[in-house]
Amino acid sequence: MSMLAGRATGRHSPSHLDVQKRRITLDSMAPGLMLAPIIVVLAALTLYPFLANVWYSVHARDLTQPFDTGFTGIRNYEAVFEGGSFLNSLLVTIEFVVISLGIELVLGFLVALALWKPIIGSRIYSTILILPFGLTPVALALAWRLLFNPAGGGINLMLAHFGLPTLDWTASPQLALPSLIIVDVWQWTPFVTLILLAGLVALPNEPFEAAAVEGAGYWTSVLHVALPMLRPLVLVVILFRGIDLFRTFDTFWVITGGGPGNATETLNMLLYRLGFQNLNFGQASALALTMLVIIIVTTRPLIRRLVARRDR
Amino acid sequence: MHSRRNDWLRTFVLVVFCLIWVAPIVYIVRVALTPPLSGGVEVETALGLSLDNFRAVLARPELLKALGNSLVIGIASTIIILLIAIPAAFVCATHEFRGRETIEAWILSTRMLPAFVVVLPYFMLFRTVHLLDTLIGLIVMHVIVSLALAFFMLRSFFSELPREILEASTMEGAGQFRTLFSVALPQMRAGVVATGIMVFIFSWNELAFAFTLAGGAVKTGPVAILSFMAFQSVQIAPLMAAASILVAPIAILLIVAQKSLIRGLSFGAVKA
Numbered sequence: 001m002s003m004l005a006g007r008a009t010g011r012h013s014p015s016h017l018d019v020q021k022r023r024i025t026l027d028s029m030a031p032g033l034m035l036a037p038i039i040v041v042l043a044a045l046t047l048y049p050f051l052a053n054v055w056y057s058v059h060a061r062d063l064t065q066p067f068d069t070g071f072t073g074i075r076n077y078e079a080v081f082e083g084g085s086f087l088n089s090l091l092v093t094i095e096f097v098v099i100s101l102g103i104e105l106v107l108g109f110l111v112a113l114a115l116w117k118p119i120i121g122s123r124i125y126s127t128i129l130i131l132p133f134g135l136t137p138v139a140l141a142l143a144w145r146l147l148f149n150p151a152g153g154g155i156n157l158m159l160a161h162f163g164l165p166t167l168d169w170t171a172s173p174q175l176a177l178p179s180l181i182i183v184d185v186w187q188w189t190p191f192v193t194l195i196l197l198a199g200l201v202a203l204p205n206e207p208f209e210a211a212a213v214e215g216a217g218y219w220t221s222v223l224h225v226a227l228p229m230l231r232p233l234v235l236v237v238i239l240f241r242g243i244d245l246f247r248t249f250d251t252f253w254v255i256t257g258g259g260p261g262n263a264t265e266t267l268n269m270l271l272y273r274l275g276f277q278n279l280n281f282g283q284a285s286a287l288a289l290t291m292l293v294i295i296i297v298t299t300r301p302l303i304r305r306l307v308a309r310r311d312r
Numbered sequence: 313m314h315s316r317r318n319d320w321l322r323t324f325v326l327v328v329f330c331l332i333w334v335a336p337i338v339y340i341v342r343v344a345l346t347p348p349l350s351g352g353v354e355v356e357t358a359l360g361l362s363l364d365n366f367r368a369v370l371a372r373p374e375l376l377k378a379l380g381n382s383l384v385i386g387i388a389s390t391i392i393i394l395l396i397a398i399p400a401a402f403v404c405a406t407h408e409f410r411g412r413e414t415i416e417a418w419i420l421s422t423r424m425l426p427a428f429v430v431v432l433p434y435f436m437l438f439r440t441v442h443l444l445d446t447l448i449g450l451i452v453m454h455v456i457v458s459l460a461l462a463f464f465m466l467r468s469f470f471s472e473l474p475r476e477i478l479e480a481s482t483m484e485g486a487g488q489f490r491t492l493f494s495v496a497l498p499q500m501r502a503g504v505v506a507t508g509i510m511v512f513i514f515s516w517n518e519l520a521f522a523f524t525l526a527g528g529a530v531k532t533g534p535v536a537i538l539s540f541m542a543f544q545s546v547q548i549a550p551l552m553a554a555a556s557i558l559v560a561p562i563a564i565l566l567i568v569a570q571k572s573l574i575r576g577l578s579f580g581a582v583k584a
Contacts, residue, residue: 027489030489031488033399034403034489034492035400035415037395038459042419042459045455046418049434056436061436111326114325126570129333131566134513136555136559138534140336140337143337144336146552147336154339186333186336199582236578240578249428253519253523271429276524284428284432288432292425299424
């Protein structure tokens with residue numbers, strides 16, 4: 001992250017306050033003392049859950065059968081992967097993450113381009129842009145649930161008003177996931193816009209002037225000059241949005257609850273169902289660890305590319 | 313490349329998108345303001361404005377109590393997060409030491425965990441130590457929600473401080489703690505406030521922890537609205553009134569601190 005901050009502004013350089021004096025005093029232990037609380041909290045918030053999940057995942061932990069708590073080896077994992085639930089959830093998750101991320105990147109970049117050079121009302125636009133992803137997601141998801149209602153919801157009323165066919169939206173297995181993708185694109189495209197806009201505004205002028213001298217048009221300079229310079233920021237967006245899409249809970253829970261059937265049951269929703277509806281914590285922990293492996297494997301190349309410093 | 317026709321096109325694109333982005337928010341407020349007895353699903357067709365739904369919702373104690381819980385949890389977890397993150401961010405921003413990147417990566421990793429991966433073990437733990445459905449339990453859990461956000465936001469504020477004043481402070485013999493509390497922190501009051509506001513917003517908005525580790529006796533705002541929906545499935549006007557009340561304080565905070573939102577969500581990578 002440190003290098004991200006550096007790249008975004010180009011003026012971060014670590015200082016060396018601690019080389020000034022080295023005495024065996026309270027002061028020389030100060031950095032350690034200042035870091036101690038966060039390390040304790042991190043251990044409690046990451047190491048403990050990890051170890052506990054490992055423990056539960058190889059034991060019977062079905063809360064409906066409190067006396068059956070023996071070691072079960074890999075049986076919880078087998079139970080998770082058996083049947084079609086896991087595969088279905090994996091495919092639903094991939095579809096949701098990839099399609100939403102793609103649309104948000106393209107749309108977010110186009111809107112950022114529209115805001116790039118000074119324009120009347122840009123402050124108002126920026127203020128409106130923060131509302132979809134800043135306001136309480138549950139409240140917004142409720143509004144979307146009502147808007148998507150097949151019987152008299154706002155969207156179908158509007159479609160009917162213009163003489164268009166109405167759709168079943170969240171009530172239909174085919175349209176439920178696209179509906180949730182629409183909600184996520186609505187909610188998070190402004191975030192992508194604002195991040196890329198900040199990057200665009202910070203770009204130096206010279207490369208564009210050089211391109212203009214060579215006769216490059218608007219879109220050529222956008223695609224061949226601006227976009228390559230924005231690469232680090234695009235990676236940041238892909239990483240953070242990708243992870244958040246993978247973890248999305250609020251909108252799914254409020255709008256479809258994973259249904260109809262299991263049409264919108266992402267891995268996260270399946271995890272919720274195993275743990276808090278089936279009350280089978282053993283299987284839920286097995287799935288939780290599987291999800292951790294998926295996250296680590298998929299984000300590793302991105303993080304490595306972000307952390308790799310140019311000067312090393 | 314910079315023509316007037318271009319400006320019109322850009323304005324058109326921006327107006328269209330901004331209309332789409334405010335439409336659902338306007339919808340919430342508009343439905344909340346419809347007079348009662350028009351509260352079927354086809355409420356959009358009803359005309360007139362009234363505050364009756366707000367009065368009806370506020371007359372019931374549940375929502376106010378839940379908002380009170382959210383306020384307490386938000387303020388308490390914000391204070392805890394700031395106390396933990398400020399010294400850590402200071403050290404990482406001003407010192408170069410072995411393991412710094414490991415610690416930062418570790419902090420960043422808390423941002424990647426799906427909530428339920430953490431919830432499952434803590435549900436079992438809280439069940440044995442009787443912290444399920446308590447304010448304290450949720451305050452503790454909400455620390456994880458934005459610890460990483462707070463750390464990286466503060467870190468980016470600290471790294472913007474002119475290094476000379478920190479070095480001058482050390483030269484004059486001030487210890488690390490004094491440098492932090494009497495030199496660095498007073499310089500970045502605005503940054504600390506902005507970070508606090510962001511942390512509070514994320515606690516206020518949080519659903520997964522509040523919903524699984526509490527939700528009976530102790531409901532937060534979002535959880536209360538969801539249970540409200542279960543009771544009032546037909547009456548959407550009062551439901552939207554409750555949603556408006558839940559969202560209103562956040563809307564104000566967001567508009568006050570809008571620049572920090574992007575800095576926070578991008579973990580200091582973007583200083584918009």
